[in-house]
Amino acid sequence: MTVIRYLNSDNADLNANAIIDIIKDKNTKKIVFFATYTNRGHQPDSVLPLMAAIAEYEIPSIELIHIVFDGKFLTAVCKPRYSEVK
Numbered sequence: 001m002t003v004i005r006y007l008n009s010d011n012a013d014l015n016a017n018a019i020i021d022i023i024k025d026k027n028t029k030k031i032v033f034f035a036t037y038t039n040r041g042h043q044p045d046s047v048l049p050l051m052a053a054i055a056e057y058e059i060p061s062i063e064l065i066h067i068v069f070d071g072k073f074l075t076a077v078c079k080p081r082y083s084e085v086k
Contacts, residue, residue: 002065008072019069022055029056029064036071
């Protein structure tokens with residue numbers, strides 16, 4: 001068994017597209033998603049729970065590999081906004 005970790009990009013769209021491509025690929029055998037519990041009283045409604053995923057992907061004539069998408073692969077990068085203050 002081989003396990004690789006998806007290397008997160010600073011671009012949330014690239015990260016999302018990577019998991020979407022894995023979902024669409026015919027060699028993907030199974031994907032399991034994990035998410036944190038949302039506690040509405042402690043954060044604004046716009047904050048999404050952290051999500052992770054493990055994909056089982058088959059490379060023909062080689063072996064089944066597991067791709068791990070950690071809990072930050074869908075987290076947008078927030079840049080400091082102090083430069084906007086005048």
